[in-house]
Amino acid sequence: MTPSIASLVPESSIVSTVSQDIAKGELPPLPKEIDASSYTTVLTFYLNGVKQVVRNPNPEGTLLDYLRLNAHLTGTKLGCSEGGCGACTIVVASIDPDTNSVYYAAINSCIAPLIFVEGKHLITVEGIGNVKNPHPAQERIAYFHGSQCGFCTPGIVMSLYALLRNTDGSPSKDQIVEAWDGNLCRCTGYKPIIDAANTFVSGCARGKDCCKNKSNGQGCGGGPNGTTTNSDGNGMEVDMNKLMSPNGMPLKPAYTADQELIFPPSLRKYELPPIYFGNFRKVWFRPTSKAQLLQIKSAYPSAKIVGGSSEIQIEIKMKAANYNVSVFANDIPELKAFSYVPGQGLHFGSNISLSRLEEVLHALIEGSDKFSLPKLEPHQTGFFRAMLHQLKYFAGRQIRNAATPAGNIATASPISDLNPVLVSAHAVLTVEQEGKEPMELSMADFFISYRNTKLPTEGIITSIFVPETTKLQHVAAYKQAKRKDDDIAIVTSSFFMEVDDNNVITQARLVYGGMAPITLAAKDASSFLVGKNLLDRETLESTFSCLERDFNLPYGVPGGMATYRRGLALSFFYRFYNQVKSDLNLEFDADVLTEVTRDHVKGKRDIVNPFESRILGKSNPHLSALKQVTGEAVYVDDIPPQHGELFGVQVLSTKARAKILSVDFSAALEVPGVVDYVDINDLPNREANMWGSVNGYEPFFADGEVFYAGQCIGVVLAETELAANEGMRAVKVEYEDLPFITTIEEAIEANSYFDHIKPQTYKGDIEEGLKKAKYVFEGTNRMGAQEHFYLETQGALAVPEPEDGELKIYSSSQNPTETQHFVASATGVPDSRIVCRVKRLGGGFGGKESRCVQLAGLASIGAVKTKRPVRMILSRAEDMQTSGQRHPFLFKWRCGFDENYKMTAYEVDLYCNAGWTMDLSKGVIERAVLHADNVYFCPNVTVRGWICKTNTASNTAFRGFGGPQGMFACESMFYEVADRMNIDLDELRRINYYDKTQNQSTSFKQAITEDFSIPEIVEQLHVESDYEARKAQVSAFNKEHKWIKRGITTTPTKFGISFGALFLNQAGALVHIYHDGSILLTHGGTEMGQGLHTKMAMICAHELQVPLDNVFISETATNTVPNTSPSAASASSDLNGGAVKNACDQLNERLRPYREKFGPNATMREMAHAAYMDRVNLSANGFYKTPDIGFIFGEENPKPAFYYFTQGACVSEVEVNMLTGDFSVIRTDIKMDIGRPINQAIDYGQIEGAYVQGQGLFTTEQSLWFAHNGQIFTRGPGAYKIPGFRDIPQEFNVTMLKDRPFNHLNTIHRSKGIGEPPLFLGSTVLFAIREAVKAGRKQFGLDDVLVLNSPCTAERIRLAVGDDIIKRAVVTPKKGEKPFLVEA
Ligand SMILES: Cc1cc2nc3c(=O)[nH]c(=O)nc-3n(C[C@H](O)[C@H](O)[C@H](O)COP(=O)(O)OP(=O)(O)OC[C@H]3O[C@@H](n4cnc5c(N)ncnc54)[C@H](O)[C@@H]3O)c2cc1C
Ligand code: FES
């Protein structure tokens, strides 16, 4: 049996003392009314089984700061600082006083204060396992390919760990996805992670096909007929001792909790002491009784009471709020107690955790033997059910484990989820103050104005009472957010109605959040309802009218979405009205009560690889997977502090465009810890200020004028990040405003283009083509930006060397060579003196291809000036403000089709928003132009690209690099013209696909060869996904449902592989064989999660005929392989793989005599040693360049633009709620032509991950800017919604094109690039939603052509439905009125 970690370290020997030395200054004495003798300044807790005694720690740090800076445990990551991504998840174990058992709470360490863990056991990813001895959760996620870049992984592991501990290792599938509702992953598409976790579910998902019934040892995950299946059955128990990963790697035997860290026995007896610590800047109290709390608040009336800190820490981080006396209130038993008062209702302590509150409510509603609470009659639980419903969609589990109802109430956010229920319930707060009688405040009129309540300054909410309901009373709560899970509301509501036996309404309270600056009861509507008969049609109609008056939002309302919000207010009431009728067994509109289906995820990957050999084609896990799941993998910010290191924070422009009148940084230099300020004046010359991918025209520092809100003016360098931030805030910049442009439309109107580049392709003659057409159409579509949202933000560490201007730069860069080059030019030395080193990136997706240079340059300039190492790690908000996004596009098209529906003419203008500099926009627009044909032939084509210059951050590369935008223009056109010509779209497509037998060429004159496989892919996909039958089922479903509609559709894609710039299509590799036979491989590509190093090592091992673990890749560095191309364009495997092979070929040639001498079974050790002794060079430098390409725009007979195309198609079926705009993806089937995969699992990971990223692009991910000042609004996970665990297709199948030998491919081992091509398939969800919405519109009498722009957010969906409710809600702008937020 594996020894437990705790058993390796006996408790008696583990007392250690950690003192934080960064606390500066004296702890102020306590006022006399507080008995100082009962307080201690020492925090005691356990960290991974080891006792910690921390004396007077830094009061300003978070728990995560403590872990990373003081305990030097860097496994826990910082992804956002706002509780929105889960990368920082740790587990806090403590004795639950209600049950006397240990509860394992996953919480966000980025927003938790250190005091949170006092007297508890803090467990981090390092504490549960390591590479040699991983925890089963770690091992299974690694071997099920659930970690790509690995930055999210420790947090995901810890959420699962908490669940396993709380469920004795046997969670249900519901509990699994629910445990991850506060975790995000940007790489994997989640499915492999869910598959891994489902192996813990008791009862095998595969029923009779369970691996224990197999004699051939096929691993867990290896299902029948070569498919991997997961979790859709209820079947038999798994024999966990035979558990294997999908590629047959044996896993640890069955999970049992006795291998786990024990709960430290001494903590069971530990009595929490009152605590007081801090310094002259800030102090913390941790009272342990209500009396102490009241006393502290009386002594310090402005003291900040801290519950879960989920609101407070955001204010500290984002708004620099300064709470210099903070009082932690979550360890006071009286404030966490709860009781049911028979016949009255529920009393609960104000600072009970929301998770515990959920359990209490659940016990009252469903019954539970966990607490001594009765199970109530359903009619008694109206408000309790409403609260439970709101809590289900309230933040993520980590937040609910820490946050409190008092925090929600006192914050008084207008979009709070609990407050509407509490107001509609007329809940009562008990508020206490030292020396005064407790007072009761009704929630009915608690909120006064924006974030202003009746709570007295010195008052503390100590408990909350929520009444039970009677048989005549009805309650429901509804919430709509951009994303279903872990998202704050757009509109949230709670409705209460009392109806007598004659169906007459005797009481009504319709309470809304998101409709006003406070949680507000709809006054007119609520009072109107009283006395009305429920059955009277007029009741509903007139209530709608009242609601319209109650919520007469202006078009430019803060937060935007005026029509949608009013529409939701009416729709929610309509739903409630029907709910009440349903409760009363009256006739009701059943569909409005239905939520869209959200089932457990299942699906299969087609794992038959006919091309598998000894190494190639095998599904080896990512080489760093075990390091990533255990937190041992090192990213830039995990590199230990260098001697004398400084932290740099940028001073960013707050103006979209302005002259800089003055910059005064003198106050910054006064801030303790600030060392220097750097700006343009510190550069050797003006040229040193310029960098840029193609010709260097973007300044590191503003030079007299700023061109977007977020531009760097200077950098403050300080001893700590905290001081650097404080210094940054002290810098005063005076501006003179200038007019600015945010959107493409504004740029077109102002003729604002980068007009030296206007790529065009043309073939035939458009006008001639249009003459031949029977049908001629034109249209306009739009596609928004997309934030990369790599989990690791941009980071750089510049370390100057003492001699010759040498400098080492560690950068989270996809482009080490460019980083090296511009650091060299900024610091005034030749490239040869700069080394850029990249171990791995926590995701890149193109966002670190060029934008990494800016940060690396700034850090290096600071390092050279101060002669000290400089670290710069962007916060999420800084990253989203400054690093650019996927280019938004506007498309204007014209096309013609003949009487046989063949396209005769196709003309499209593609306008992209480049932002304020060109960056990579030339390449992006060119690729968009080259993909605007998607998969269709047209004899007469003109495609023009326009690069709009605006005052936003410079947009940049993003997976697909303009390709998805070009294809979206084309597909949008196809959907719209099929509707206009009234022809089945699948048929229209079949008629117009390229035909490889007809000597055709693309719109850019590249020959269509036998590589073109779209018709075969679509045919196989349609058969395997049962497409035609399901189309019929969808249509039948839509006939029966009014408010829930389904849509199903197919999307094809063809993605060209090669860099647009010819010179980038080259790569180098360096292979050293040491004389012990071990091999060090270096190549030009960077590892950012895509598995490049794993594939390169496999190629090397295959070529040199050694086991895979003989090959080691340490890093990518410019002093080993120079002049590298960025890892981008899906070409890294082809290019670097070619170079690796070339190096191996040379070595094989040199080793040939030794192979012959020692025979076929000779080990590399034998051969290498012998060769070394014979003075044979065992190091080889490989090189590769792609042949036969070299497209140049405008040439009459150009060379091919691409070496080949990676193609695929996708079928998606969705379900859409017409009343709210909610949707879910019921099923997605993808088929890709990936040639002969080098590592199939990695390729499938890329396909699933890219698809889910694409789904986000086309649905929930909406980047928005403030219209009035041009600043970006979406600056973090709170406002910007990438898909979460429960957003992926509920059935998700991925297969590859079958029955092709791929002999025509001349790529490395006949494989194909895969990183970008599947992304566009995410648009299938948008187009399937379009089909569903069309069905909805039809029944409301709308059959005009639907233009559905991307992203099709819930708002866009709801507005498109066009029913009477949304028509009533429409808000039209007054003359000149601007929207609050705009898409760029
Ligand atoms: C990622 C994320 C997601 C979120 N999602 C949601 C969501 O879906 N729905 C939603 O409604 N909210 C959401 N929130 C907001 C927040 O989590 C809630 O408002 C939460 O209930 C705050 O509780 P807390 O204990 O963490 O408050 P804290 O941050 O500790 O305190 C908030 C305020 O309450 C005061 N306070 C705390 N206890 C008392 C007391 N006993 N007496 C008087 N004042 C007190 C504090 O002084 C402070 O002013 C989210 C926040 C984050 C960071
Ligand atoms: S870093 Fe804490 S939730 Fe994102």
Ligand code: FES
């Ligand atoms: S593996 Fe999840 S973010 Fe990269």
